[in-house]
Amino acid sequence: MAIWALRLLTLLGLLFVEPGFGQRGDTEGSERLKAELIKNLEDKLRYVEKRQSDADALEARLNATVDELTRQKAEVDRLSKENQGLQKRLNATEEEINKLKQSSAKVAHQIAFSASLADSGETYRGPCTEKTLVFKRVFSNTGGYDQNTGIFTAPVNGLYYFSFSTYGYNSHVMGAALMKNGIRQISTYDSPSADGSDSSSNAAVLQLAAGDEVYMELWDDGRVFDNLNGHTTFSGFLVFPA
Structure with missing residues (x-):
């Protein structure tokens, strides 16, 4: 935003420099032209400021999204490790159940x-x-x-x-x-x-x-x-x- 504002102010300064020669009618026309240019430049400045504000807001949302994704990834990693632990315990439990079934089958046959x-x-x-x-x-x-x-x-x-x-x-x-x-x-x-x-x-x-x-x-x-x-x-x- 600072670069755009500097450029616009420079243009405004050039517009306000008095011409060294010319007739009164030329001066009046020049004043009207300056006024129109100033208005246009002010409109553009407001537009640029608005776009800059939107860009800042978008950047803030993107940063927030990145932070949330980072948090979610950390949570996914934690859950993944926890799931691996649960899977190991489940496998151990299934193995124990199979052993008990085999033991029961042997007892049942006796x-x-x-x-x-x-x-x-x-x-x-x-x-x-x-x-x-x-x-x-x-x-x-x-x-x-x-x-x-x-x-x-x-x-x-x-x-x-x-x-x-x-x-x-x-x-x-x-x-x-x-x-x-x-x-x-x-x-x-x-x-x-x-x-x-x-x-x-x-x-x-x-x-x-x-x-x-x-x-x-x-x-x-x-x-x-x-x-x-x-x-x-x-x-x-x-x-x-x-």
Whole structure:
């Protein structure tokens, strides 16, 4: 703005210099011309000042924009670093979850049990109203079987293999049924006969949902026998989760 103002003032000074010669009419015309030139120059000066003011305002806005962009970039950089930290923690968490899943899968695959009816001496079961057989002598149990109730409860969904054997004497019906949630699945059976004793066995693969119960149940008026030789047994294991 100072350079433009200086140039305009110089022009104004030249306009006000008196001519050295000429007529009065020329002087009057010259005065009018000077007045018009002065007005034009003043208008241009105001225009230049206005443009300069606009340029200053624009520069101020640009500077403010640059400052804001600088601030935003700093914020983006901070968030980027924070996101990298979060991503590392997320990756570590996912890795830990995968390890836990693998560990759980391994535990889920280790489901098996095997037990016989008598844990000491000789044991007769039946005839009785409480027909669920409780196998007390546990050979192995990695999960699911309760030796206090005789019930196996499936820990996970899957296909399970069950087998059992029964032994008894000819004075009573001999045999038992494999039950799933109160519904008979398979069984062994031998009616009273002239021979001294009877034994039988059976097996099945059952589809179980987590929480399903499987157990052995006597026939009505049935009886089974066991001792430490393990004649009457109940076993099962998870084939694979499904």
